Amino acid sequence: MAKILIVEDNALNIKLFCDLLAAHGHEPEAVTDSRNALDAARNFSPDLVITDIQLPHVSGLELIQMIRGDDKLAEVPIxxxxxxxxxxDEERIRAxxxxxxVSKPISVARFAQTVDELLAGRHEAVERV
Known part of the structure; x- marks a missing residue:
């Protein structure tokens, strides 16, 4: 079971993501206000962060950069x-x-596969250390 932080301001997307992740045996936690996301990530210690890019206050791109700049979270896949x-967009997001x-509307199969791949990569990286 992986701990997965979801940063999303749309209630329907939060429900969809949380339901999908829970159905796959993960522990999702949602943050609706991106201003609280970095603190939530520090407190939750997620194995994966899923973030919307179009967020009010702090954009998803800014949040990704903040996570990468945080010593505790820098290695968490996003x-x-x-x-x-x-x-x-994809180049900017990866940079x-x-x-x-993943673009919305999401493909449920692609979403689940991407989560699995990111978590597998994280576990392989941890095992190599």
Whole structure:
């Protein structure tokens, strides 16, 4: 079971992500206000962070950069999710430090596969240390 932090301001997406993750045996925790996300991540110590990119207050890109700059969280894999995919978005999101990018509306199968791949990569990295 992995601890997965979800940063998302849309209640329906939060429910969908939490339900999917719980159905796959994970422990999801949702944060709706991106201003609280970094503190929530520090307190929750997630194995994976899933963040929307289009967030009020602190954007998903800013949040990814903040997580990458935090000693405790720098190695946590990040999956970015966004409804607005424009040319160059994936490159910007990956350059900020996210390992994966999924566009909305999400494919449930792709979402679950991406979560599994990111968690497997994290566990392999931990095992190599």
């Amino acid at each position: 999956m970015a999710v966004t409804a607005y995919s424009a040319r160059g 900020a430090g996210a390992q994966a990018y």
